[in-house]
Amino acid sequence: MPATDSADGTALVAGLTKTQLHELYFVLVRVRATEERLELLHTQGQISGGVYRSLGQEAGSVGAGYALNRRADGTGDIIAPTVRAFGALFLMGGEPLDLFRQYLARGTGPTGGKDADVHWVDYQRGLVGPISPLGTMVGVMAGITLSFRLKGEPRVGLVFCGDEVTSTGAWHEGLNFAAAQRCPMVLMVEANQWASSTQTRKNTRLESFTQKAAGYGLHAESVDGTDVLEVCEGTKRAVDRARGGEGAGMVEMRYYRRKGHVQHDNQEYVDPAELKAWEERDPIKRFGERLLSEGWATQDALEALSARAEDEVRMAADQAADEPTPEGVHALDAVYTDRGAKTPWTRLETPDPIQA
């Protein structure tokens, strides 16, 4: 848990001070504002790739990220997020500006336009860029955290995954490896009940993904993914156990994907009554109401946090949109450390095998 700040002293709930509770709320609204801005940019035709919303899941990545030891010097914990885990990404120090650059394929972005969305790396801040076949990331994080154990570093790695990646071979192989090697790794399962348009319950006979954890000897618990404090505390327990030498674990975050898999998915396969029921459990609304009812925040304070998030996000999006897209020739760069891609010779000269 983050150190208790000295300014306003005492912990109010879950070991968190008032300032920290406000920070949590700010990150939550920042995530939502970012995603809403991305949707707008997509609607305007400025984003060519998919936009993936985490509406209803924001408390999962924010609560999880907040439980970590966050450092900017390469000595803290590390995460491999999914595209629906901006919250953790932001908490580790990833900036909305870079996220917009990634989505807008700007040459100024962390990957220079070579890859999209959350697929970027900052090892100093503990960010690992995932690839789209997400089962792969379990093995990769197993190796990252294996290195922590081998080097005796008190660090933990969090790897996020959705429901359906738990069906892939890579996921199982990586998890078993992490368990067998006692890697300080925690798997965060985003149990949002959907695999694209297929209901999770059609893809598994299990009631809970923690049953899969049991199959590999992992410690595991299931938390209400719409409750940011519950996620934070559950993740903290799992992270502490991993850091304490108990090896790999799992936290299942139960919630509901309230938007389509991707922006252009209109959710025609979803029961509207189900959506309505989950709207009532909106994580930001729930947390806001709790802050107000407990007297930990005023309405004015929450509105100010939301306004600040909106402003920051709008400015970041505008700045990214003003920046240039990369020159095509950079497609050749960095295929190998010691050379780029081979240039198609027809790009450089008239084809003439006789003179070649």
Add this chain to the structure above:
Amino acid sequence: MPGKPDNVTKTERREPVTLLEAISEGLFEEMERDERVFLMGEDIGVYGGAFKVTRGFLDHFGEERVIDTPISESGFTGAAAGAAHMGLRPVVEMQFMDFISPAYDVITNYIATSLYRGSGPLPLVIRGPVGGGIRGGPFHSQNVEMAFFHTPGLKIVYPSTAYDAKGLVKAAIRDDNPVIIEEHKGLYRAPFLREVLPEDDYIVPMGEAKVVREGTGLTVVTYGMMVHRSVDAAAVLEEEDGFEVEVLDLRTLSPLDDAAIVASVKKTGRLLVVHEDTRTGGIAGEIAMRVSEKAFEWLDAPMLRVTAIDAPVPYAGALEDYFLPQIDDIVTAARYLAAY
């Protein structure tokens, strides 16, 4: 730390080594030189690996640097990538390279793209036995180079001698790019490859082919086991036909040494590519296209290839012999080109 196992000290003792022992020495010396280097694979610890490449390594380096893994090529290859991100230099053994296929996803989608995606270089090595002729059947005999040759971001080496094997292993481990090393199991303990290696800490640079036999009438571009079969064919052609064949051992398949190939073709005017891998989509097609782009006017004959047939590797001796390129096949193709 127990002393060095005897299978990695033959060069020190000025004794000849097999290609397998050369690989063991290369791995061992790199692990001694650089503590970031560690091994992962199935049965590489107590057992020393299916072919005993790492015999004695566990006792010497301990279980944190010689890690026995579950049978999960995807899982531990992914773990190698993660460890490499964190500054270690993993060397992964595939028990047989036929079993690399479960790791195809992580190798091509994750490892090969890491640098390009801005996720940093991945200095890791994936090595293991390949090749037929040992009556191993369809799942212990394959050559896997073309499954990965097509993927930008990977380097592939395929040594044919003890000297090259040791030098390429050391070069691969020191390289900051992911490297796949194919080791022909039929060459592992071949008596004719035993040689006394230099005592110094040499490497064989990747990307450099080697002329293993000079000639003026025909260029044979080849690698691995087929280097030796091509040299044998060249001897037949010299003796029976007075025809001088140049044999170029690629040693590295990716990146290909275009300059060496083109230089030899310009000298001889004829090209025959010989590979043990199957025919369609084999490396011969790529080599011929590069020669067409860069040396078409120097050719005096069509470019030909001698390869395995397009089939799984069969088990029965007669079937496998029919499947694999034989000396006679090379001689026949060379004679056709000589007369063209």
